[in-house]
Amino acid sequence: MTDWPQIVREHGPMVWSIVYRLLNHDADAADCFQRTFLSALELSRTETVRSWPGLLRRLATARALEGLRERYRQAARSKPLLADCAVSPATSQPAEAAQANELARHLRDALAELDDQLAQVFGLACVEGYRYKEIAESLGITVNYVGVLLNRARSILQERLRPHAPAAAYQQREARA
Numbered sequence: 290m291t292d293w294p295q296i297v298r299e300h301g302p303m304v305w306s307i308v309y310r311l312l313n314h315d316a317d318a319a320d321c322f323q324r325t326f327l328s329a330l331e332l333s334r335t336e337t338v339r340s341w342p343g344l345l346r347r348l349a350t351a352r353a354l355e356g357l358r359e360r361y362r363q364a365a366r367s368k369p370l371l372a373d374c375a376v377s378p379a380t381s382q383p384a385e386a387a388q389a390n391e392l393a394r395h396l397r398d399a400l401a402e403l404d405d406q407l408a409q410v411f412g413l414a415c416v417e418g419y420r421y422k423e424i425a426e427s428l429g430i431t432v433n434y435v436g437v438l439l440n441r442a443r444s445i446l447q448e449r450l451r452p453h454a455p456a457a458a459y460q461q462r463e464a465r466a
Contacts, residue, residue, distance in 0.1 A: 296329075311350070329344060332344070347413075354401070357401040409428065411442035415443075
């Protein structure tokens with residue numbers, strides 16, 4: 290019998306960290322946190338879990354990306370009245386903070402548009418900082434394929450974010466002048 294309270298106590302902080310970093314919203318992260326453990330429960334009923342951390346990382350990333358995609362679809366249906374106004378403590382200038390928040394929003398939107406596997410690999414490698422080997426084990430793919438997927442994801446994201454980069458805006462203004 291699986292000791293779920295122990296699994297949640299032991300791995301809950303990791304799951305919360307993953308979902309909150311990707312979603313950046315308390316209520317969405319809480320829903321995603323619950324869906325992650327529910328998915329783990331359903332999966333554990335049909336097969337033996339070799340690595341709870343690996344499974345929960347994979348499920349948390351997948352559920353958070355689903356949440357991002359849903360948010361993106363809803364945002365396309367209705368325009369929000371106010372933009373996210375969270376100011377990063379790392380930036381001291383309001384313009385820099387606004388620029389960073391804007392770029393983060395564009396990154397979330399671009400991640401929501403990526404293929405599931407590309408988004409998972411990018412999230413685990415670049416957002417969570419996992420090594421290729423850890424990603425390969427949790428997704429059941431080879432280390433080389435992780436590198437290929439990560440390279441594809443970075444290329445796609447770079448292309449989609451290019452119009453939103455601060456340098457691109459400056460270059461566009463200079464070209465017009």
